[in-house]
Amino acid sequence: MSDIEHKPEDSIPFFPDHVRTEFYVVLGVLAVTLIIGIIALFKPVGLGEPADPLNTPLHVKPEWYFLALYQILKKIPPMVLGIQGKIIGVALPIILVGLILAWPFIDHKPDKSRKIYRYRMAFVILAVLIIIALTIWGEVS
């Protein structure tokens, strides 16, 4: 808890200084949303065909942020090591989320040096690249 106290010279007050910077960020995001809105006045998001429960389309795809997961699910063979592939495909994201949730309790030793940032950065880049590749694969297949 020692890093809560800050010396006056290396800190700024929350109000008004920090609030002001946050306000500028908010203004920037607001500008982006307004641009989106203005573009949409000429080119709306649009809709597909109305839902028809009797007519299954050829390519069913979830939103892009589930696409990587969906691609894994699709490509898992029906039987792996005597367990149904379907079950593995479902268990995988649950285990993954559980792992992420429990991560602070697994990696609980305090960081020694900045070097560890590099390793984590490399891991993150690798993971993101894999997810992007899976997403693109899911998008084109």
Add this chain to the structure above:
Amino acid sequence: MRYISLKRFGMLIMLVIALGLFIFVTTHAQANSPSTPDKSNAAGSPNWALAELVSGSQLLVVTPPSPTQDTCLSCHVLGQNKGIWTPLARWLLFGGLGLVFAFGVYRSANTWVTRSPWRSVTSRAAGWVDDRYQVSEPLTKVLKKPVPKYALRWFYCLGGITAFLFVVQGITGILLAFYYKPTPDAAYASIQYIESQVYFGSAIRAIHHWCANGMIVICVAHMLRVFIMGAYKRPRELNWVSGVLLLVLTLVFGFTGYLLPWDQRAFWATTVGSEIAGAIPAIGNLALVLLRVGWNVTGETLSRFYGLHVIVVPLATVSFMFAHFLMIRRQGIAKPL
């Protein structure tokens, strides 16, 4: 004999009377309502007999003004765009001038009566509140809390952007909910109506759509920042946990919101998505039935997803966000090495 004191006895009698009244009223109401529903009146049409009874009272009936007098706010709502701007501008201009004039009169009179210089309205209001609730001292403490300078680098604002995008989603979502109808017959048409008829409807929908995607991207970016810098370590473990749950809730927002347009993509993506939930060992079928409200994706599913999307998930998100922010305030922003 202490247990049969007069007080307790009286309370018991009150309870019995209340119960009797309740039973009487409910059974009486049952007796009055038609036991077999009238078939001609069954399909959700209003109870005209009751409406007539109510409209007998002059107070409860709204009579629209004659067309010559109608400044036509309703036209605006119905998309006829007839004469809304002139009365609105008139109200704003003259109303504003009137308020300024009234304030000037009050200020002059007040200075005259009290024989003292005028104190601004804001300082009066602040003084009034502080006089009663003594907030200025704790509020100053909250507002002057020092923020470390390293927290001003750009990658520290990702969490704040996510929170702001959530606010944007809330506002645009409320605006969309005014026009959206969560039934299989009307959902698709109501979104077409929003896109083509409602003023700025397509803009609002596009902002809701794209900011939802942006929120997921920025939320993940925030999580990766925290991960890379090891900001999840002791004492901030629970902050990480609540953050991951917030990300999951954001994804649930995406999943439930995707069905609402009720087009082919939405319908089949939900079908596949809930089928995946159905593959969970042991509780799969239960999860599937709970998600779909039955074995198939129907109008009930749409209602359920709508309820989840606009009530349950937002409430959960707001409470987790509150916890998240509170913990940040309490523990400060993690110091990088």
